[in-house]
Amino acid sequence: MNEIDLLRHVPIRLTKEERIIHRSVVNALEISEYVDNVDIQCRNKQATIEREVAEFLDSTLSMLLATPFFRQRVRKLLKRTGDDGKDTAYTGAIREYATQGFEICRRYKRLNSTFMRSSYGKLMWILMDMKIMSDNYLTPIWTIDDALAEAGTKELLHDTLFRRATDPSIPAVERSQLVAELQQTYGNTVGGKLDLILSSVIDSREAIHAKCRPIERVLLWLEEFRHHHSGRDLSISRGHGGCCFSHSHEQQYTFVRNSLILWITIQKHMNVFWASIEDDLLNSALTYQFVNTGQGYQRLQPCPSTMRVAQMCLAETKKSVNGWIGSDVIHLGDRDVPNPLVFIDKYTQVPLILGELVSIVDDMERQCALYESVARIIEQKHGSVQDARREILRDFFRFGFNGSGDDGGSCIDGRLTSVWNWCSRIQKKSFYPIFLLCGFTGFDGHC
Incomplete structure (x- = not known):
């Protein structure tokens, strides 16, 4: 998928009014016990779903009515409507505003993937069940493609000035000049939306860059281990240290490199993935089963759209690397990965995990320079800061990709599961005190 196709999936940034609506719906989601009451084994599940959906809608509308501009909207609508049509108009308005609120939350999640960790999933389960009930509160996510189509200026995406102006790396002064040129060319057709479109694309490109940066740093560090030298051997043996397969140094280097490049490709296509998972989750033709997957009861359903995007990313990665090591099986819609x-x-957690690793490795030298006692502790136990750094990275490249995930850990999902397992065992590592000295609290992105 080329850059222009990726840009078409970029969501539009929330306006000030939309942020208030978003906060109201999120508040309703946070107090809702929908998942606790619905995703359990019960006799009359349909009645339970209907009751919980009605309760959630009541909470959402109460939150929305608490906002001044929402009340003003309703009053204006009722003034324009005769007495005979007030009930119908009010009901229609409520449905319209609730639908708008749900779209805003879905769009916000795409823009900020590390936020709404639990409330987004709850919203998707509610919308999924409402779709099955033929109670449709869905509207497409407002994207760059929609905004440009509405203005009749889709050619803007092909303009080199536009792509240059939305490059996060350019200086602010140069960007201002480019934006002024774009305003002269497209200002009459796009109008006031041009700034919103530009800021949305810049936000998206900066977010993707931020997500890819820690993976690219780790990939760069991997190059230090490319050649087999003393202290840089990446070979692993089945049965040693939890390893589920045996790899020579060259095989393990290629295996880790393949995995990191695949994760970068997935991060670059994240907006496409968000669109595909909603296509699957909110498709009334794709029903789910509530089953015990071995990781608790979860919703299991087919994921054709998400699978297509995942296969596209895998094919793109395999084309860009010199040889593929391990399985290329993608688990989706099965007991390993039950739903999109x-x-x-x-994959939204990959930048958090690797970002924390990058932060620790980068911070070691700073801590040693600031505190002599820290330098002394590291030198006594590991020889030097560089030796400690090499030990951490070597351990990660070996035992973070040791096959402890599913399918012997070499499948697409198993590679990431192996990294999770390495994170869960971090307290047992000899270098764990270094992590604590550098302010480590966890791999989930929270302090």
Whole structure:
């Protein structure tokens, strides 16, 4: 998928009014016990769903009515409507505003993937069940493609000035000049939306860059281990240290490199993935089963759209690397990855995990320079800061990709599961005190 196709999936940034609506709906989601009451084994599940959906809608509308501009909207609508049509008009308005609120939350999640960790999943389950009940509160996510189509200026995406102006790396002064040129060319057709479109694309490109940066740093560090030298051997043996397969140094280097490049490709296509998971989750033709997957009871359903995007990313990665090591099986819609929400949640955590690793490795030298006692502790136990750094990275490249995930850990999902397992065992590592000295609290992105 080329850059222009990726830009078409970029969501539009929330306006000030939309942020208030978003906060109201999120508040309703946070107090809702929908998942606790619905995703359990019960006799009359349909009645339970209907009751919980009605309760959630009541909470949402109460939150929305608490906002001044929402009340003003309703009053204006009722003034324009005769007495005979007030009930119908009010009901229609409520449905319209609730639908708008749900779209705003879905759009916000795409823009900020690390936020709404639990409330987004709850919203998707509610919308999924409402769709099955033929109670439709869905509207397409407002994207760059929609905004440009509305203005009749889709050619803007092909303009080199536009792509240059939305490059996060250019200086602010140069960007201002480019934006002024774009305003002269497209200002009459796009109008006031041009700034919103530009800021949305810049936000998206900066977010993707931020997500890819820690993976690219780790990939760069991997190059230090490319050649087999003393202290840089990446070979692993089945049965040693939890390893589920045996790899020579060259095989393990290629295996880790393949995995990191695949994760970068997935991060670059994240907006496409968000669109595909909603296509699957909110498709009334794709029903789910509530089953015990071995990781508790979860919703299991087919994921054709998400699978297509995942296969596209895998094919793109395999084309760009020199040789593929391990399985290329993608688990989706099975007991390992039961639904697309589980899939997307796994890969939104990759930048958090690797970002924390990068932060620790980068911070070691700063801590040693600031505190002589820290330098002394590291030197006594590991020889030097560089030796400690090499030990951490070597351990990660070996035992973070040791096959401890599913399918011997070499499948697409198993590679990430192996990294999770390494994170869960971090307290047992000899270098764990270094992590604590550098302010480590966890791999989930929270302090």
